[in-house]
Amino acid sequence: MLSLTSWPVAALHEAELASRTYMRVGGRVRWLLEPATPAELALAWTTARERGFTPRILGGGCNLIIEDGLLEGVVIATDRLKRCFRPTLGGADIDPNEDEARVAPAEPGSDPRLIAWSGVTLQNLVQTTTALGLSGFECLAGVPGQLGGGIAMNAGGRYGEMWDSVELVRVLEPDGSIRDLPRAECTPRYRNGGLGERVVLGAVLRLKPSTPAEVRERAKQYLIEKRNVQPVTEWSAGCVFKNPDPAKSNGSSAGKLVELCGLKGRTRGDAIVSPLHGNFVINRGAATAADVLALIEEVRTTVAEKTGVVLENEVKVWRAG
Ligand SMILES: Cc1cc2nc3c(=O)[nH]c(=O)nc-3n(C[C@H](O)[C@H](O)[C@H](O)COP(=O)(O)OP(=O)(O)OC[C@H]3O[C@@H](n4cnc5c(N)ncnc54)[C@H](O)[C@@H]3O)c2cc1C
Structure with missing residues (x-):
């Protein structure tokens, strides 16, 4: 015991x-x-x-x-692993001496890298890189989650994705050993960081020198676009399904297929397929996981019957027991 x-x-x-x-x-x-x-x-x-x-x-x-x-x-x-700092002159150690780790203002021509632990939020990184005038993270404006989850899922959208800014990732192997994986040794794919069972401890991020004003303007535009088409302020798990191979779906995204099948607004208990975006299932307040999962299966089955496309989960599901 x-x-x-x-x-x-x-x-x-x-x-x-x-x-x-x-x-x-x-x-x-x-x-x-x-x-x-x-x-x-x-x-x-x-x-x-x-x-x-x-x-x-x-x-x-x-x-x-x-x-x-x-x-x-x-x-x-990983909530408590929240440190984010710039490399010291000596190098880019992910777990450095306490005193050396600071997010100091970027000088022109200075090292355009940041080091972050796995629990740093993606929005913290968007804000930090914007303030430093470093470009690369504005494509994630409005995407919730943390660095480790973002790397594991290769979070992103039409303007770029997480791994575009990863120089090196420090992982815990399933056997408990720690390894630094340079970007060249990794094979991230669409919404999949390709790390298998490895755990992300932290990463060295390489950004592109820009100016705070330019980065802020791009982040603002991307956020406006996102808010217009996604229910970002409601309780959801982001996109439920991965977008299918366009050759098999006649070019339609997962959300478009759901919409074409008349499933927007479909409910199960307090779970609803977002009327704004067909690839989001929302908890209106009192939904259970059973409601949400049953609604997702109903959508998958209906889309498969009507279009022949079997949608694959983007969301991860943890089963009890
Ligand atoms: C409103 C909304 C909008 C969204 N918009 C987008 C979008 O535009 N683009 C996009 O790609 N995603 C989007 N998402 C989905 C989500 O924000 C991203 O997938 C994000 O990267 C998930 O990070 P997380 O820390 O929350 O991961 P979690 O949800 O906690 O975990 C996801 C998976 O990653 C694994 N994981 C988490 N941390 C680690 C770690 N340190 N090491 C190894 N594995 C780990 C978990 O075990 C799990 O399998 C959206 C979600 C919401 C709710």
């Missing part, structure tokens, strides 16, 4: 998870571990593995639906 204080990092027993996701559905997990540094994350992971668990990693919970009920095992949350 494990005691409540037996983990080497901050731990919560039977922690509630819904409030840690953007969709606000889901049950509890037997153990929630909350490391505060990359070293603590590695320790939490190896300790959980030694105890026979395969930990799941929770970032911002923005592309995730967690089932109702109790998830057995361990979830490791």
Whole structure:
């Protein structure tokens, strides 16, 4: 029997998870571990593995639906890994001496890189890079979530994606060893960072020198465009489905197929297919994970019957039990 204080990092027993996701559905997990540094994350992971668990990693919970009920095992949350700083003169260490890590103003011609731990939010990175006049992250304006989740999912859109700005990622291998993977050794794809079971501890980001005014203007435009077509302020898990191969869908995106099948506005309990964008399912306040997942299956089945296209999940689903 494990005691409540037996983990080497901050731990919560039977922690509630819904409030840690953007969709606000889901049950509890037997153990929630909350490391505060990359070293603590590695320790939490190896300790959980030694105890026979395969930990799941929770970032911002923005592309995730967690089932109702109790998830057995361990979830490791990256919320507390929030440091973001510029490389020191000596190099780009992801876990440097405390005193050396600062986000100092960028001088003309200075190193256009940033180092971030996995729990830094994507919006924090958009704001930080904008203030420094460094370009590359404005394509993620309005995309919620954290650096680790963004790298794992290769978050992005029509103006660029996460991995465009990654120079190196520090990962925890499934065996507990730590490795630095240069961009050239990685194969990110559409909404998939290609890291498999590896855990992102942090990354070195390489941006392009620009000016705060230029970056701010682009970020503002992208955000306006996004808000016009996506229900960004409502509780959702982002795009439910990946866009299908255009050759098979006659060029239609997943959202367009849902719309063509007349499914916008379809409800199940308090879950609804967004009237604004067919690829978003929204929790209107009291939806359960069961409502959301049943609605997603109804949409997938109807689209397959009517168009022959079987939509593949972009969202991750954590099953209870
Ligand atoms: C309103 C809204 C708008 C969105 N718009 C976009 C968009 O325009 N483009 C886009 O691409 N996405 C979009 N998303 C989806 C989401 O914001 C991104 O996928 C984001 O990158 C998820 O990050 P997260 O930290 O929330 O990951 P989570 O949802 O917590 O996790 C997603 C997956 O990544 C894994 N993961 C998380 N952290 C790590 C880590 N440190 N190491 C390894 N694996 C990890 C999790 O285990 C899980 O499998 C949107 C979501 C919402 C709610």
